[in-house]
Amino acid sequence: MVNGVERFGVSMAPDLLSRFDEVIAARGYTNRSEAIRDIVRDYLIEQQWESGEGEVIGTLTLVYDHHEHDTMEQLTALQHHYHEAILSTLHIHLDAHHCLEVIVVRGSSTDIRRLADKVITTRGVKHGKLTCTTTGQGLA
Numbered sequence: 480m481v482n483g484v485e486r487f488g489v490s491m492a493p494d495l496l497s498r499f500d501e502v503i504a505a506r507g508y509t510n511r512s513e514a515i516r517d518i519v520r521d522y523l524i525e526q527q528w529e530s531g532e533g534e535v536i537g538t539l540t541l542v543y544d545h546h547e548h549d550t551m552e553q554l555t556a557l558q559h560h561y562h563e564a565i566l567s568t569l570h571i572h573l574d575a576h577h578c579l580e581v582i583v584v585r586g587s588s589t590d591i592r593r594l595a596d597k598v599i600t601t602r603g604v605k606h607g608k609l610t611c612t613t614t615g616q617g618l619a
């Protein structure tokens with residue numbers, strides 16, 4: 480280990496490596512190490528969410544038509560039920576019909592996933608996506 484980092488070699492087929500280099504260059508990475516570190520962090524965060532250990536944070540983004548069914552009432556009821564896991568909600572009126580909501584969540588991954596599933600499958604929600612992250616503790 481030198482200067483707090485450890486170097487390791489990776490064997491890879493040339494075609495795979497050149498495709499990887501193209502993609503990371505297009506995304507703005509200046510070297511492979513930076514890209515690989517981000518990929519490893521992303522993988523570890525995903526594992527933390529899947530293992531259900533500890534506290535996780537994330538954002539739940541959804542689009543719905545506020546005229547359809549009783550979608551707004553259902554979503555409000557759900558958010559009140561899970562109020563301890565919800566830090567903030569941003570609501571934007573996209574046009575005459577559509578609303579965009581971004582819900583910032585924090586809690587156990589089990590609770591957050593349950594809340595996300597209920598919100599995303601609520602009748603009238605056209606699109607919903609949970610983005611998982613962490614405070615980054617332990618991820619240098």
Ligand code: NI
Pocket residue numbers: 545570571572573577578579
């Ligand atoms: Ni609205």
